[in-house]
Amino acid sequence: MRTKTRWYQNATIYAIDVKTFADGTGDGVGDFAGLTDRLDYLAGLGIDCVWLLPFYPSPNRDNGYDVTDYYGVDSRYGTLGDFVEFVREADRRGIRVLVDLVVNHTSDQHPWFRAARSDPDSKYRDYYVWVDDPPEWPDPDRGPVFPGEEDAVWSYDEEAEAFYYHRFYHFQPDLNVANPDVREEIRKIMGFWLQLGVSGFRVDAATLLIDNKGGLESTRLDDPHGVLRDMRRFVERRGDDAVLLAEADDDPRNLASYFGAGDEVNVLLNFLLDAYLVAALAEERAAPLREVFDLLPEIPEEGQWANFLRNFDELNVGRLPKSYQKTVFERFAPDDEMRIYGRGIRRRLAPMLAGVSGSEATGGPPDESGGDRDRIELAYSLLFSLPGTPLVVYGDEIGMGDDLSLPGRNAVRTPMQWSAEKNGGFSTAESEALVRPPISGGRYGYETVNVADQRGDPNSLLQWFSRLIHARRECPEIGRGDCELLDTGDPAVFAHRMVGEENAVVAVHNLGESPTSVTLSLAGDPIRLFGRDGGVEFERVETGEWRFELGRYGYCWVRIR
Numbered sequence: 045m046r047t048k049t050r051w052y053q054n055a056t057i058y059a060i061d062v063k064t065f066a067d068g069t070g071d072g073v074g075d076f077a078g079l080t081d082r083l084d085y086l087a088g089l090g091i092d093c094v095w096l097l098p099f100y101p102s103p104n105r106d107n108g109y110d111v112t113d114y115y116g117v118d119s120r121y122g123t124l125g126d127f128v129e130f131v132r133e134a135d136r137r138g139i140r141v142l143v144d145l146v147v148n149h150t151s152d153q154h155p156w157f158r159a160a161r162s163d164p165d166s167k168y169r170d171y172y173v174w175v176d177d178p179p180e181w182p183d184p185d186r187g188p189v190f191p192g193e194e195d196a197v198w199s200y201d202e203e204a205e206a207f208y209y210h211r212f213y214h215f216q217p218d219l220n221v222a223n224p225d226v227r228e229e230i231r232k233i234m235g236f237w238l239q240l241g242v243s244g245f246r247v248d249a250a251t252l253l254i255d256n257k258g259g260l261e262s263t264r265l266d267d268p269h270g271v272l273r274d275m276r277r278f279v280e281r282r283g284d285d286a287v288l289l290a291e292a293d294d295d296p297r298n299l300a301s302y303f304g305a306g307d308e309v310n311v312l313l314n315f316l317l318d319a320y321l322v323a324a325l326a327e328e329r330a331a332p333l334r335e336v337f338d339l340l341p342e343i344p345e346e347g348q349w350a351n352f353l354r355n356f357d358e359l360n361v362g363r364l365p366k367s368y369q370k371t372v373f374e375r376f377a378p379d380d381e382m383r384i385y386g387r388g389i390r391r392r393l394a395p396m397l398a399g400v401s402g403s404e405a406t407g408g409p410p411d412e413s414g415g416d417r418d419r420i421e422l423a424y425s426l427l428f429s430l431p432g433t434p435l436v437v438y439g440d441e442i443g444m445g446d447d448l449s450l451p452g453r454n455a456v457r458t459p460m461q462w463s464a465e466k467n468g469g470f471s472t473a474e475s476e477a478l479v480r481p482p483i484s485g486g487r488y489g490y491e492t493v494n495v496a497d498q499r500g501d502p503n504s505l506l507q508w509f510s511r512l513i514h515a516r517r518e519c520p521e522i523g524r525g526d527c528e529l530l531d532t533g534d535p536a537v538f539a540h541r542m543v544g545e546e547n548a549v550v551a552v553h554n555l556g557e558s559p560t561s562v563t564l565s566l567a568g569d570p571i572r573l574f575g576r577d578g579g580v581e582f583e584r585v586e587t588g589e590w591r592f593e594l595g596r597y598g599y600c601w602v603r604i605r
């Protein structure tokens with residue numbers, strides 16, 4: 045049991061890409077004005093914290109992860125003034141804001157890189173990683189992150205007459221973090237946004253940030269984790285309760301290192317759990333989920349996992365055993381066009397679980413969410429009951445689909461579907477002006493799947509989601525308790541107990557389609573906290589023994605005093 049609670053341990057995080065969330069100015073691009081207008085929606089949903097994807101000035105060749113100015117708001121999304129208004133309005137509703145910190149690389153249009161390439165004597169030259177001759181046999185552990193889209197990590201720059209290093213796209217030169225001036229820049233950037241009231245940062249590509257860039261002697265850090273420790277110290281000094289939430293889809297054996305001795309990142313995105321959870325959903329068996337608990341390291345007292353099912357990138361299954369990968373691909377991404385980079389799936393959760401693509405436009409929806417409602421509920425109920433802080437991407441609360449006709453990862457980055465009105469209520473602009481086309485027609489089109497319709501319907505997925513988020517808030521045991529896996533005797537049923545200071549929460553999930561019942565030994569009498577309406581019941585069979593009746597993809601959370 046952890047003794048001290050910090051805000052993020054009992055929060056629900058909601059991920060937003062400003063440009064596709066809500067257009068307040070009518071020019072076809074989402075912006076801070078639109079987002080601020082939707083804060084009451086977010087407050088009603090019950091979320092505690094939003095994570096904003098990059099909104100900084102950018103040529104936008106990698107969805108804003110190619111930054112040209114760390115101190116601004118891209119004019120398409122508003123001004124710094126609009127940002128400050130947003131943070132203030134969020135704060136008034138008790139919602140915290142985390143922003144993406146993309147300092148593994150800049151855009152090649154960033155003034156630092158422009159100076160670096162044009163003048164070898166510029167102090168910015170050494171902000172990046174250069175060689176005259178790239179190694180003939182590139183390090184196999186340091187290949188391109190997006191295979192198929194980039195085939196090298198060294199690109200020649202005509203102006204500089206040298207090769208620069210980039211793990212992502214060629215237009216994203218890596219910053220040389222071994223240079224103390226670069227680390228000073230990172231502190232200044234963090235200081236700026238903290239001063240504007242953010243509660244911390246999602247540290248993009250943390251693994252690569254602290255890597256020995258290009259494998260060169262000149263970029264080798266004596267103490268790579270010192271970079272993260274230094275950032276944490278700074279954030280703690282400058283921010284009121286601010287935190288680091290890091291992206292590190294790393295080997296399981298390295299995961300503990302990002303927490304350090306409780307002095308590096310506070311929260312780590314749980315890519316490993318995501319992959320195994322999806323494997324369990326695909327296999328309809330608890331085994332993969334039980335296995336991941338042996339792979340995940342112990343974390344320090346104030347550390348936390350951020351658990352998610354989907355994000356705005358590919359769903360990476362590359363760390364799963366081959367047999368699980370096979371099932372996941374077969375069940376959730378049967379067509380080639382649904383897969384990406386040889387390791388991932390570019391679909392939203394709802395169509396993945398329903399086995400149908402968002403662009404498949406025929407057939408009446410089985411329910412208002414467009415997907416397999418029972419299975420979506422099962423997946424999210426399970427996610428929210430697992431040790432950690434749940435993270436949801438915008439649109440998943442209404443069961444949005446994907447658009448596989450869009451290139452790459454953009455398939456899951458379509459505009460938020462607010463209503464059945466023009467452009468799904470996202471924008472009043474003409475469709476040619478829209479930043480991305482909203483999904484229209486078919487099971488997942490905005491005409492069928494949207495906030496307005498679901499808001500008025502007590503049985504909607506949206507209303508269910510809000511109940512889930514509120515139930516999770518009432519269970520601090522899940523955020524900071526100890527987790528014990530329970531034997532259920534049924535391979536399809538996963539049950540676990542989260543033990544808090546005084547009480548415990550037991551959650552039971554049937555990953556299978558067939559109804560079943562399991563008997564569990566509970567150390568007290570269960571009180572129902574959350575479950576499918578009318579879907580699951582439990583009864584005492586003996587002293588301390590309780591039988592749970594679980595329907596198709598049934599689930600139930602109870603509290604034990």
Ligand code: GLC
Pocket residue numbers: 106107109110146212248249291356357
């Ligand atoms: C992270 C982001 C991804 C981006 C990459 C490069 O992985 O989630 O969208 O392409 O970093 O910044």
